[in-house]
Structure formats: structure tokens, C-alpha cells
Amino acid sequence: MLVASSKGIIMSDKLILENFMPYRLARLSSTVSSTIARAYDKEFGLSIPEWRVIAILGRFPGLSAVEVAEQTFLDKVAVSRAVTKLLKSGRIDREFADADRRRSILNLSEKGREVHDRVAKLALEFEKNLLDGLNESDIESFDKVMDKLLARALKP
Amino acid sequence: MLVASSKGIIMSDKLILENFMPYRLARLSSTVSSTIARAYDKEFGLSIPEWRVIAILGRFPGLSAVEVAEQTFLDKVAVSRAVTKLLKSGRIDREFADADRRRSILNLSEKGREVHDRVAKLALEFEKNLLDGLNESDIESFDKVMDKLLARALKP
Numbered sequence: 001m002l003v004a005s006s007k008g009i010i011m012s013d014k015l016i017l018e019n020f021m022p023y024r025l026a027r028l029s030s031t032v033s034s035t036i037a038r039a040y041d042k043e044f045g046l047s048i049p050e051w052r053v054i055a056i057l058g059r060f061p062g063l064s065a066v067e068v069a070e071q072t073f074l075d076k077v078a079v080s081r082a083v084t085k086l087l088k089s090g091r092i093d094r095e096f097a098d099a100d101r102r103r104s105i106l107n108l109s110e111k112g113r114e115v116h117d118r119v120a121k122l123a124l125e126f127e128k129n130l131l132d133g134l135n136e137s138d139i140e141s142f143d144k145v146m147d148k149l150l151a152r153a154l155k156p
Numbered sequence: 157m158l159v160a161s162s163k164g165i166i167m168s169d170k171l172i173l174e175n176f177m178p179y180r181l182a183r184l185s186s187t188v189s190s191t192i193a194r195a196y197d198k199e200f201g202l203s204i205p206e207w208r209v210i211a212i213l214g215r216f217p218g219l220s221a222v223e224v225a226e227q228t229f230l231d232k233v234a235v236s237r238a239v240t241k242l243l244k245s246g247r248i249d250r251e252f253a254d255a256d257r258r259r260s261i262l263n264l265s266e267k268g269r270e271v272h273d274r275v276a277k278l279a280l281e282f283e284k285n286l287l288d289g290l291n292e293s294d295i296e297s298f299d300k301v302m303d304k305l306l307a308r309a310l311k312p
Contacts, residue, residue: 015276017215021283022188026208028302029181030229031309036178059173073186075231120171127177130308138301145290145298146184152286153187 036126040119049074049082051119054108057092058116062105064097091115192282196275205230205238207275210264213248214272218261220253247271 017023033048040046046054052072057063060071069079083106086092091112097103108116131139173179189204196202202210208228213219216227225235239262242248247268253259264272287295 013277013280015211015214015280017211020279021286022185022192022279023211024302025181025185025188026229028306028309029178029185031306032178032181035309055171055173055179058171073182075234077233078231121169123176123178124169124171130177130305133308134301134304138297141294141297142301145294146180148290148294149286150184150187152289153184153191 032130036123039122039126043122044115044119046115046119047082049078050086053079053082053086053106054091054112054116054119055123057106057108058113058120061107064103064105065094068106086112188286192279195278195282199278200271200275202271202275203238205234206242209235209238209242209262210247210268210272210275211279213262213264214269214276217263220259220261221250224262242268 037046037048037051040051049072052074053068056068056071063071065080065083068083069076072079083092087094090109093107093109093112094104095107097105134142193202193204193207196207205228208230209224212224212227219227221236221239224239225232228235239248243250246265249263249265249268250260251263253261290298
């Protein structure tokens with residue numbers, strides 16, 4: 001059985017990777033993240049994991065390293081390297097939440113907050129450009145389908 | 157200035173991470189990949205990078221390790237670990253394309269092809285479930301916007 005749309009999404013009994021929705025989402029997400037990364041790498045020397053850690057702590061201060069890693073949606077080892085680098089460069093601070101140093105919480109330093117605010121500005125401009133040319137009903141519909149797909153993917 | 161849709165996409169001058177399109181794409185893509193990973197990890201002991209390498213070689217045989225890594229849209233170090241593990245477990249084969257062993261090409265072994273075909277079946281069932289409940293015009297519109305966003309993100 002085939003359910004075919006005009007172009008991309010074709011459901012068949014053979015895996016055609018470039019038409020496979022999870023692969024297409026990965027491609028789009030990665031391309032979007034890499035494109036914007038070129039701007040903040042050039043200006044601030046940040047990698048994708050480093051920027052994601054900064055963005056998450058900007059929005060949700062005081063998370064543990066594990067919680068930050070979960071929110072980045074990136075490889076744990078890569079995020080751990082990024083956290084180490086950001087601690088060394090003084091862009092984030094670590095505090096230990098208990099005496100035996102088993103739980104630490106992370107926050108942006110003043111320097112990190114400054115980087116955050118400047119990259120956030122770039123990021124929002126990038127988003128504006130990305131969505132420019134789409135009409136409002138396209139965006140609304142895309143938005144709705146993203147929510148539905150996320151809800152379905154989270155369903156046990 | 158605000159351009160607000162019914163729910164998710166809000167463009168403002170402050171970065172609200174959970175409304176930021178690149179972040180939402182990363183979240184959706186990662187959630188979709190992780191959900192399907194639970195099935196193939198359980199049955200075949202494969203990680204996400206391992207399955208992506210297998211899927212890519214199933215579709216595009218004879219790529220180099222670098223080319224495979226690019227197509228996975230994952231952290232290079234994580235993909236390199238996955239390739240090593242798949243070589244060790246005999247699921248992929250490596251041939252050297254020149255005498256000085258500087259360029260190697262990868263292919264699925266017979267064992268790897270079997271795993272590919274069985275996981276592909278799971279993956280397609282998962283995709284079918286994921287898209288179930290969306291109507292054809294939602295899928296078409298989503299498809300179209302994904303193409304547009306990809307094209308815009310690739311634009312230099």
C-alpha cells in the first residue's frame with residue numbers, strides 16, 4: 001500500500017531513506033542547526049553543543065549537567081565535552097548542591113549571559129529569515145503537525 | 157514585533173527556547189529517533205548511530221566512513237565509535253580503495269543486510285503509526301514546508 005504525497009513522504013514496504021520521515025526530520029534539524037552554527041562559531045568560537053548548553057541554561061538556570069544534556073538532544077559525550085570547555089572558559093559556573101559533591105548545578109556566568117544574549121539575537125534573526133516567505137497558514141499548519149508528531153512519538 | 161501562530165511559533169525579540177523553531181525541530185527529530193530506537197535496541201542491541209550507519213549503507217553502499225558520518229547528521233565521534241563496533245560485530249565490511257589504505261569504503265555484510273531488512277520493517281511500521289491520524293492534506297502541507305525550510309537553511 002502506498003500513501004503518497006506530492007513529493008516527499010511515501011510510505012511503501014521498502015525503506016527509501018531520503019523519503020523516510022524520521023530521516024528527513026534529522027536532516028532538516030541538523031541542516032538548520034549547522035547553518036546557524038556557522039554564524040556563532042565565527043563570532044564566538046562556539047560549537048553546536050556549546051551553544052545548546054548556553055541556550056538551555058539561559059532559559060532554565062540551575063539544571064544539573066545530566067538535565068542539561070537531556071535537553072540538548074545531542075550525544076551525551078559531546079555535551080559533556082562542551083560543558084567542560086564552557087567551565088574552563090568561564091562561560092558557565094558549577095556549584096555543588098550537596099556536601100558529597102554528587103549533584104552539581106550549572107548556571108551561566110556573567111560572561112556566559114553576555115554571549116547568550118548576543119547569540120540569541122543572531123538566532124532570532126536566523127529564525128525570522130528561515131520562516132520568511134512562508135505564509136501564516138503554512139506556519140500554523142506546520143506547527144500543528146509538529147505538535148501532533150511529537151505527541152505521537154512520546155506516546156508509550 | 158510579534159508573528160504568532162495559534163500555539164507554538166512565536167517570533168519575538170527574546171529567545172524562548174521551547175518556541176524557537178530550530179530547537180523544536182531538534183526536539184521532534186530526537187524524540188522520533190529515540191522512540192524508534194527503543195524497538196531496535198531491544199531486538200538488535202543497536203544504538204541510534206549504529207542503526208543510522210546501517211540504514212545509510214543499506215541505501216548508499218560503498219561510502220567512505222567520512223561520507224557515512226556526514227549522512228547520519230550525528231556527532232562524528234559517536235559515528236566513528238558506531239562504525240568500529242559494527243566492524244567488530246561483523247555487520248559491516250571495510251575495504252581499502254587504494255594501496256596506501258588512506259581511503260576505505262564501507263558496505264553491509266550479509267549479516268548486516270539481514271539486520272537492515274528487519275529493522276527497516278520495524279522503522280516503516282513506526283513511520284506508519286507516526287503519520288496515522290494525520291490527514292493527507294496535513295501531510296502534504298508539512299512535506300512542502302519541510303522542503304522549503306531545508307532549501308532556505310541550505311541557502312548560502
